[in-house]
Amino acid sequence: MKIKKNTWLLLLSALVLTGGVYLLQRLPQIETNRDKANHFLSFNNDDLEKMSIQTGDHQLVFIRQSENWQMDEPEKTPANPAALSFFTDLLFGDRNYRSFSLVKERLSEYGLDKPVATVGLMLKNKQSHQLKFGNTSADGKSIYGQIDNLPTVYVLPIEFKYAVDRNLPEWKQSAASRKGEHYQCG
Secondary structure, X not given: OOOOHHHHHHHHHHHHHHHHHHHHHHHHHXXXXXXHHHOOOOOOHHHEEEEEEEEOOEEEEEEEEOOEEEEEEOOOEEEOHHHHHHHHHHHHOOOOOEXXXXXXXXXXXXXXXXXXXXXXXXXXXXXXXXXXEEEEOOOOOEEEEEEOOOOEEEXXXXXXXXXHOOOHHHHEOOHHHXXXXXXXXX
16 A cells, blocks of 8 residues: 555654644743752742841841831831832842852952842741842943852842942832822923
8 A cells, every 4th residue: 555645744744743842832841940940049039028238337127018118227117119129120030140150269359258238038937048249240230149158159230239239218118109199200
């Protein structure tokens, strides 16, 4: 019995199509597993209960209360949601940052022996983590970071520096926004 050329083409097309569908369904699972393995932090924003930010001689402490953040130190006042959202979006966004291994003796090259900022993160399960920000990269577009004194250095966007390097009033919620007033730009 002879099989026509068209039948072979149909069978081959069906096999290719089936294989392609399988790979397309499988690919997101593979990428998700890879992303989790390389993600910047091993926990998510919802796990965060308390945050401290130390820059120079200044320390700020924020405590999550339901969906809002409250500044606890140096003053007890509602926190600026935009400032904290900017920072937490950087921490917990869907980004993977470049990293490299480093021996402890070379920490000073990246400013991680005397960080410009140290962020303490306390989770609801009472685990704590520490994030250090070091020197700015030579091109000025990145800052070096380290988590929990592990031998991994992250090359983070310079926005991390801007997120923590704020004056005290910028961390506080303004009286106008507490009353629900909004200002329009323009």
